[in-house]
């Protein structure tokens with residue numbers, strides 16, 4: 001069930017009924033998206049779902065078989081990529097290795113013949129914005145992966161694009177750096193007032209960076225909305241799993257967790273070992289993580305679920321443990337039932 005996109009009133013991007021097929025096989029299938037000006041939208045989906053193709057249609061690099069792309073009400077059909085006023089940033093930055101950092105960032109400014117002094121000031125301002133002040137003269141090869149992506153971002157923002165298109169911008173970085181740069185990316189995009197469309201397979205990245213999220217599967221948008229809403233209320237089990245929920249319960253097991261619910265999805269942190277938590281379970285497996293003990297516990301009437309425990313009282317297989325349920329880690333699927341946050 002795909003919610004209808006909210007029209008991007010007051011400007012922004014509108015994608016309506018866009019389809020692309022390669023050799024008769026649909027890659028993008030009747031996709032509609034709305035991105036209001038000043039917001040960040042993440043299209044989230046697994047490899048091969050068609051998200052890069054969709055991004056290429058918006059960029060003007062791929063002609064759709066059907067549908068329209070408009071920005072600020074202007075139909076972009078027939079408008080070439082370089083006339084759209086958009087900027088693109090890819091997974092691996094694609095910096096010009098023979099140019100300095102400053103040379104890379106001012107690339108768009110040179111093409112527009114911005115006066116030299118003005119361009120220099122803008123480069124300094126952008127490097128400050130992305131957290132790399134003073135690195136003008138360095139070569140890309142002497143920078144870390146995270147620094148290179150920051151330079152790529154500064155370069156993309158230099159021409160003040162009306163839409164920034166990001167294709168898996170953090171995927172080449174390791175997890176810790178990805179988390180840090182994800183938060184920075186959001187801050188930088190917001191601070192520069194840029195409207196941005198991000199495609200990614202990483203739900204954490206989408207959650208950190210975007211205001212709105214569209215979940216894509218096999219060429220179609222299966223759910224879209226405000227990021228926190230999609231996160232808390234995935235429509236179906238497959239979407240829930242893709243968003244990091246690890247267990248789906250049905251029938252009586254579901255209603256034992258949320259009264260009246262037919263299906264619920266649980267995040268790995270939903271159950272926590274806690275005295276007087278209201279439930280009891282038997283540990284079937286335990287593995288020590290860096291911060292918590294990750295458990296599988298069997299709860300009578302519910303089944304086997306993931307849980308976390310404290311490193312201080314390392315529970316082990318066979319132990320009976322008291323458990324509390326954190327409502328933030330629970331989503332009701334296919335129903336109107338919502339878990340009360342105070343429950």
Ligand SMILES: Nc1ncnc2c1ncn2[C@@H]1O[C@H](COP(=O)(O)OP(=O)(O)OP(=O)(O)O)[C@@H](O)[C@H]1O
Nearest residue numbers: 022023027045046047048049050051052053054201
């Ligand atoms: N130029 C092309 N010619 C033929 N098939 C293509 C072409 N580009 C993409 N496809 C196919 O279209 C489908 C969607 O590809 P696309 O690259 O858009 O997916 P994606 O979600 O971005 O995946 P990934 O994250 O792996 O890049 C895939 O099945 C892919 O093989």
